[in-house]
Amino acid sequence: MLFAEDKGLVATNSIVQIVEKWNDLKNDAFDTPKPLYELIALFFSNLFIGKKDQKGGVLIPEFGGEIFAPDEVLDTLLVDDEVLQDDLLKLSKYDFNTDVDVNILGHIFEHSLSEIEEVEASLKGEAADKTKGKRKKDGVFYTPKYITKYIVENTVGKLCSEKKTELKLDVDIAIFEHQKADGKLNAKGIALFETLSQYKDWLLTLKILDPACGSGAFLNQAVNFLVLEHKFADDIIAEL
Structure with a gap:
C-alpha cells in the first residue's frame, strides 16, 4: 500500500x-x-x-x-x-518511490519463508530443518539486482537494440537536421517522428514471461528498462 x-x-x-x-x-x-x-x-x-x-x-x-x-x-x-x-x-515516513526499492519485497518474501518455518518448528518444540524447508525444496531464492539487470539487458535489451537498428534509431540524431528555419518539422523530421512513434508502439507489443517470477524481481527490472526506452523516444520527440 x-x-x-x-x-x-x-x-x-x-x-x-x-x-x-x-x-x-x-x-x-x-x-x-x-x-x-x-x-x-x-x-x-x-x-x-x-x-x-x-x-x-x-x-x-x-x-x-x-x-x-x-x-x-x-x-x-x-x-x-x-x-x-x-x-x-x-x-x-519513508519515501517508497525513492528511498526504498520495490525489490525489497523480494528480500522480505525470501526471509519470511525461513522465519515462518522456524516459528512453526518452535511451536512444536522442534528445531527447523533448513535442508527440508520450502526455500530449499522449491528453490525459492531472491535474485540479486545485478543479475536481473544483466539478463534484461541481454534479452529485452537485445530485442530493442535490433529494432532500433532496423528503424535506424541507433545513430546520433541531430535535431537541427530535422527542422525548417522556422522551427517546424521538415520532411526528414516528420519521418523521424513517425519512426519514433512506430518504435513506441512496438514496445507496447512486447510480452515478457517469467514462469517462476517469485516476487517479480526480473519483471520489475524489465519494466524499468522499458520505461527508459519509452523515455528515449519521448525525449527526442520533445526536442523535435
Whole structure:
C-alpha cells in the first residue's frame, strides 16, 4: 500500500489518514471504534474491487490481484492496535518511490519463508530443518539486482537494440537536421517522428514471461528498462 501511495497509484497519505480516522473514532465518546487492523483490511478490500463516489467517480482504483484479494486467515487476524499504529506511522515516513526499492519485497518474501518455518518448528518444540524447508525444496531464492539487470539487458535489451537498428534509431540524431528555419518539422523530421512513434508502439507489443517470477524481481527490472526506452523516444520527440 505504501509503494502504491508513493508511486501515485492511490491517494497520498492514505495509510496516515486511516490511522487518524481510527484515532478520531477512538476518542469519540458516542462511538465504538473498530480495530485499526479491520480498517486496514477494508482498505485492502477496496483496492481489490475499487470504490467510486456517488457520482461514479473513482475514489480508489480497482487493482484486483491476489495481494489485495480476500483471505480467510489474514481477514480474521487479531493485531494489537497500538503496535499496528506505531509500525504504520514509522513506515509512512519513508519515501517508497525513492528511498526504498520495490525489490525489497523480494528480500522480505525470501526471509519470511525461513522465519515462518522456524516459528512453526518452535511451536512444536522442534528445531527447523533448513535442508527440508520450502526455500530449499522449491528453490525459492531472491535474485540479486545485478543479475536481473544483466539478463534484461541481454534479452529485452537485445530485442530493442535490433529494432532500433532496423528503424535506424541507433545513430546520433541531430535535431537541427530535422527542422525548417522556422522551427517546424521538415520532411526528414516528420519521418523521424513517425519512426519514433512506430518504435513506441512496438514496445507496447512486447510480452515478457517469467514462469517462476517469485516476487517479480526480473519483471520489475524489465519494466524499468522499458520505461527508459519509452523515455528515449519521448525525449527526442520533445526536442523535435
